[in-house]
Amino acid sequence: MPIARTALTATLAIALAACGGGDGGGTTAAPASSGGSSGGTTTQGGCSLAERQQFVLDVMNEWYLFPNLLDTTVDPANFNDVQSYIDALVAxxxxxxxxxFFSFITSIEEENRLINSGSNAGFGIRLAYDTNANRVFILxxxxxxxxFPAGMDRGSELLQIGSQTVSSLMASGGPGxxxxxxxxxxxxxARQLSFTDASGATVTxxxxxxxFSLDPISDRYGVEILNDGTADVGYINLxxxxxxxAGxxxxxxxxxxxxxxxxxVILDLRYNGGGLVSVAELLGDLMAEGRQGQVFSNTxxxxxxxxxNETRLFAQQPEAIGVTKLAIIGRRGTASASELVTNSFxxxxxxxxxxxxxxxSGKPxxxxxxxxxxxxxxxRAVTFQTTNADDEGEYFTGLASVVDTTCRAEDDFDTPLGDxxxxxxxxxxxxxxxxxCTPIITEQPQGSQTAQSVGGMRMMEPERPTAAQREMPGLF
Structure with missing residues (x-):
C-alpha cells in the first residue's frame, strides 16, 4: 500500500508502522502509513484538552473498525484526560x-524510542501477584x-519496598x-527492595x-536446541x-x-503482548519455507x-525453514502479533x-x-482485523477456541525459561x-486490560501503563 495512497483530513497525521493483528505489523501499512516507527507530519491546532479530545473524535469517526460500536454521544467535558474519554467512546x-483497552493515547517520542531501540526506563523485571496469598513474584x-545484577531473576519473591512489606501493601491496597x-x-x-534470590536467601x-534497551530474545535462554526424545526441536522465547x-x-x-x-519449533510467547506486524510477518516467513506466495494474513x-484492505503473502527468507510441527506456549498475556502468527499457521x-x-487474550x-x-x-486506534488464509479471525475469546490441538500447562516460574x-x-x-496431554478449557479471559494471568497469579499492571508496559505486560 503506497504511503501517499490516501489523503487525510487536515487534522490528521499518521505515523509509520502498524501495531496489531493482535497488536502488532508488516507491509500492513496504514492509509498513509500506520502507527509506530516514525512520526507523521506536524498537525495544526493547539493542545488544550478539548482540542485533543476533538482530534480523537475526528479520527475515531473516520477510521474506527467498529463504527456502530462507538458512543459519540458521550460529553467530552465530563472527562479530565484524553484516555478516559477514549474509554467512554469505545465502551x-x-x-x-x-x-x-486496545485503543489508547500514548507518547510519540516514547513509542518511537521503544520501537527503534527498545529504550525504556525501570528496574527491568516482570512482576506478577498471587491473587490469594498477597505475594508478588518476578517472572x-x-x-x-x-x-538483574542486584540478584533479581525468575522465581524471586518481592518481600519489601522501603519500610513496607509487600504483604501489607497488598492487604491494604491490592496490586495498585x-x-x-x-x-x-x-x-x-531509587527504592530499597528486599527479595529472595535464586538460592532462596533474602537480599536487601x-x-x-x-x-535500558529491551532485548527481544534473551542471550541466556532465548534460543535453545531441545530434544523431545525422538528428534531435536528448536525453541525460541520471544x-x-x-x-x-527482533527481526x-x-x-x-x-x-x-x-x-x-x-x-x-516451540515458540514461547507466554508473556508476549504483541508489537509490530512487520516482525510477525517476518517470523511467519522464517517458518514457511516452501509456502512462498501463499496467504499469511488478510488485513x-x-x-x-x-x-x-490488504493480503500479505509469505515471502522468501534465506534463513527460513519448513516447519512441520509448531507448539505455541501462550497465556492470557499472549496477545496481538503473537496471536496473529498462530492463527496464520x-x-x-x-x-x-x-x-x-x-x-x-483474544485480540484479532x-x-x-x-x-x-x-x-x-x-x-492508537483499533482500525483493522486480521484473518488467515481461510478467512478465519474471530478469536475474540482467545486462541483456544480456534486451535485444533490444545494442551494445558502451568507456568513453572521456579524453573528457568528455556529449560x-x-x-x-x-x-x-x-x-x-x-x-x-490435557486440553485447555476454553473460557472468556476476564479482568481489565488484556486480562494478563499466570496460573493462579495475575500480571502486575499500572492503571496508566507506559508504551513499553502496554506491549510487555508486567514490566517494571
Missing amino acids: PARAQSRDK EAFENAPA AVVDALGPTDPGV ATITKAE RTFIVQD PQLRDAFQQFQTQGIDK VLRESKSSE IPFLGADLALIGENT VGQFGFDRTACDDRL AGEASISVALDFMAGRT
Missing part, C-alpha cells in the same frame, strides 16, 4: 470484547537492566499499592531505575514484537535451526476504508499446531497510529513427540 465495543529479569510504592518509571528513581538492596531488533535476532535463530536441519478495515498445520499453557484486531505531533500525542524441565516447555515437548 460499547469493549462490552462485546472487541476493544479490550523474568532483563539482563542489561538494574535489577505495590505499583505506587515502586514509584514512577523515571531514570534515577537499593536499586535505581535506569534507561519477549516482544515491538522492538525492531535480526529471529533471523539468527532460524539460521541455527536451518543449519541443524530442524523442522519442529480488513471498516467498509468505508475497504480500499485499504492454522490452515497449514491443523492438528500439528498446538497451543500450550492456557487460553490467550490491530491499530494504526495517528499523530498530533505538536502535543506528542499518538492515538526442558519447565512445565510448559515439557508439555510442548510431549506434543512434539506425539504424547497425549
Whole structure:
C-alpha cells in the first residue's frame, strides 16, 4: 500500500508502522502509513484538552473498525484526560470484547524510542501477584537492566519496598499499592527492595531505575536446541514484537535451526503482548519455507476504508525453514502479533499446531497510529482485523477456541525459561513427540486490560501503563 495512497483530513497525521493483528505489523501499512516507527507530519491546532479530545473524535469517526460500536454521544467535558474519554467512546465495543483497552493515547517520542531501540526506563523485571496469598513474584529479569545484577531473576519473591512489606501493601491496597510504592518509571528513581534470590536467601538492596534497551530474545535462554526424545526441536522465547531488533535476532535463530536441519519449533510467547506486524510477518516467513506466495494474513478495515484492505503473502527468507510441527506456549498475556502468527499457521498445520499453557487474550484486531505531533500525542486506534488464509479471525475469546490441538500447562516460574524441565516447555515437548496431554478449557479471559494471568497469579499492571508496559505486560 503506497504511503501517499490516501489523503487525510487536515487534522490528521499518521505515523509509520502498524501495531496489531493482535497488536502488532508488516507491509500492513496504514492509509498513509500506520502507527509506530516514525512520526507523521506536524498537525495544526493547539493542545488544550478539548482540542485533543476533538482530534480523537475526528479520527475515531473516520477510521474506527467498529463504527456502530462507538458512543459519540458521550460529553467530552465530563472527562479530565484524553484516555478516559477514549474509554467512554469505545465502551460499547469493549462490552462485546472487541476493544479490550486496545485503543489508547500514548507518547510519540516514547513509542518511537521503544520501537527503534527498545529504550525504556525501570528496574527491568516482570512482576506478577498471587491473587490469594498477597505475594508478588518476578517472572523474568532483563539482563542489561538494574535489577538483574542486584540478584533479581525468575522465581524471586518481592518481600519489601522501603519500610513496607509487600504483604501489607497488598492487604491494604491490592496490586495498585505495590505499583505506587515502586514509584514512577523515571531514570534515577531509587527504592530499597528486599527479595529472595535464586538460592532462596533474602537480599536487601537499593536499586535505581535506569534507561535500558529491551532485548527481544534473551542471550541466556532465548534460543535453545531441545530434544523431545525422538528428534531435536528448536525453541525460541520471544519477549516482544515491538522492538525492531527482533527481526535480526529471529533471523539468527532460524539460521541455527536451518543449519541443524530442524523442522519442529516451540515458540514461547507466554508473556508476549504483541508489537509490530512487520516482525510477525517476518517470523511467519522464517517458518514457511516452501509456502512462498501463499496467504499469511488478510488485513480488513471498516467498509468505508475497504480500499485499504490488504493480503500479505509469505515471502522468501534465506534463513527460513519448513516447519512441520509448531507448539505455541501462550497465556492470557499472549496477545496481538503473537496471536496473529498462530492463527496464520492454522490452515497449514491443523492438528500439528498446538497451543500450550492456557487460553490467550483474544485480540484479532490491530491499530494504526495517528499523530498530533505538536502535543506528542499518538492515538492508537483499533482500525483493522486480521484473518488467515481461510478467512478465519474471530478469536475474540482467545486462541483456544480456534486451535485444533490444545494442551494445558502451568507456568513453572521456579524453573528457568528455556529449560526442558519447565512445565510448559515439557508439555510442548510431549506434543512434539506425539504424547497425549490435557486440553485447555476454553473460557472468556476476564479482568481489565488484556486480562494478563499466570496460573493462579495475575500480571502486575499500572492503571496508566507506559508504551513499553502496554506491549510487555508486567514490566517494571
